[in-house]
Amino acid sequence: MYHWARDCFAADQYRIKGFLSAKPTDLDGFEIKAPILGDPLEYVPQANDRFLFAIGLIDVKRRLIDALVSKGAQFERLIHPTAIVCNTAKLGTGVVICPFVTVSDSVRVDDFAMLNFYASCGHDAHVGAYSVLCPYATLNGFAVIEEEVFMGTHSTVTPSRRVGHHSKISANSLVSQNTQPHTLVFGVPGQHKRLFTA
Ligand SMILES: CC(C)(COP(=O)(O)OP(=O)(O)OC[C@H]1O[C@@H](n2cnc3c(N)ncnc32)[C@H](O)[C@@H]1OP(=O)(O)O)[C@@H](O)C(=O)NCCC(=O)NCCS
Numbered sequence: 001m002y003h004w005a006r007d008c009f010a011a012d013q014y015r016i017k018g019f020l021s022a023k024p025t026d027l028d029g030f031e032i033k034a035p036i037l038g039d040p041l042e043y044v045p046q047a048n049d050r051f052l053f054a055i056g057l058i059d060v061k062r063r064l065i066d067a068l069v070s071k072g073a074q075f076e077r078l079i080h081p082t083a084i085v086c087n088t089a090k091l092g093t094g095v096v097i098c099p100f101v102t103v104s105d106s107v108r109v110d111d112f113a114m115l116n117f118y119a120s121c122g123h124d125a126h127v128g129a130y131s132v133l134c135p136y137a138t139l140n141g142f143a144v145i146e147e148e149v150f151m152g153t154h155s156t157v158t159p160s161r162r163v164g165h166h167s168k169i170s171a172n173s174l175v176s177q178n179t180q181p182h183t184l185v186f187g188v189p190g191q192h193k194r195l196f197t198a
Contacts, residue, residue, distance in 0.1 A: 001054035002032050004080050004098060017049065020064075040064045045073040052076050053094065053112065058148050062130050065094065065112055075112070083115075092129065110147070119151075128165060137169075146181070155185075168195065 005016060019027065020040035027036060037043060041064070045051070051073050055061040065075070075094035079085055083101040091097075092111035102120040103109065109121070110129035119133035122141035127133070130148045137151035140159040145151065149163050152171030157163060164181030174188040182195045 001052055001078070001096070002034065004078060004096075005052060007081060007099075008078050009076075014050075019054075041067055043068075045071055050074055050076045051094070052078055052096065053114075056114070056116075056132055056134075058130055058132055058150055061112070061132075062148065065130075089121075104141075116153075122159070134171070143175075166195070166197070 002016065016034045018035040018037040020038060020043050021036050022039045024036050045068065051068060052075065053061055053065060055064065077091060077093065077095050079097040080099045082099045083097045085097060085103040086105045088105050089103045089107040089109065091109045094112040095109050096114040097103065098115060098117040100118045101115045104121060105123040107121045107125050109127045112129055113127045113131045115133045116135045118136045121127060121139045124142045125139040126144040127139065128145055128147035128149060131145050133151045134153040136154045138156045139145065140157060142160040143157040144162040145157065146163060146165035148166045150168045152169055152173065154172045155169040157175040161175055162178045163169065163175055164179050164183060166181055167179055167183045167185065169175055170184065170186035173186050173190050175185050176189050179185055179192055182197050184193045184195050
């Protein structure tokens with residue numbers, strides 16, 4: 001995210017102020033010239049702060065974003081310059097679109113969803129809030145993933161299929177039938193397994 005942010009936001013308008021993390025050593029060993037500013041649950045957003053999330057675990061991401069939003073944090077949308085995003089697409093707050101992603105005609109990507117590199121959304125597809133498409137994940141035309149769905153790398157949802165909220169699609173797996181919420185899909189064609197919910 002640090003490198004994508006530097007590609008996206010002009011240095012004369014934005015300064016990368018730092019990272020929020022509960023672990024002060026989290027950046028050790030990385031060539032990143034930005035400090036850790038503190039714990040995301042304790043940080044008090046400043047007037048000119050703009051936030052991006054860099055977290056792939058959906059439940060952690062949601063908890064921390066919700067905590068920051070409740071304190072008035074304002075999130076940026078990141079769209080990497082190498083991504084292709086059709087001008088008819090509707091993107092929510094805080095959406096992250098990584099390098100080489102394709103977002104086709106009339107796609108909807110809801111708040112705080114992340115599309116990792118080479119992910120693609122066919123025309124009229126819908127990505128629910130907080131969902132994550134790992135690298136090369138593919139949503140075909142009119143396919144829908146509801147809120148908080150995790151699509152593993154190289155997984156595919158075939159046209160017009162719907163994946164229920166809080167589901168996980170395993171890497172390389174194929175969703176060719178609608179799935180209930182809280183379902184794990186694995187294999188080709190995908191087998192469905194109910195995920196335990198608290
Ligand atoms: C989707 C995925 C994350 C789910 O794994 P998980 O979070 O460990 O799943 P859960 O802990 O919810 O496991 C639920 C159950 O499904 C099983 N399970 C998980 N993935 C499975 C798979 N591919 N095939 C069969 N069973 C699987 C677990 O063993 C567990 O079984 P249990 O209840 O009998 O113990 C994993 O299958 C996967 O695809 N990982 C790769 C993710 C990826 O692409 N990362 C790239 C990041 S950029």
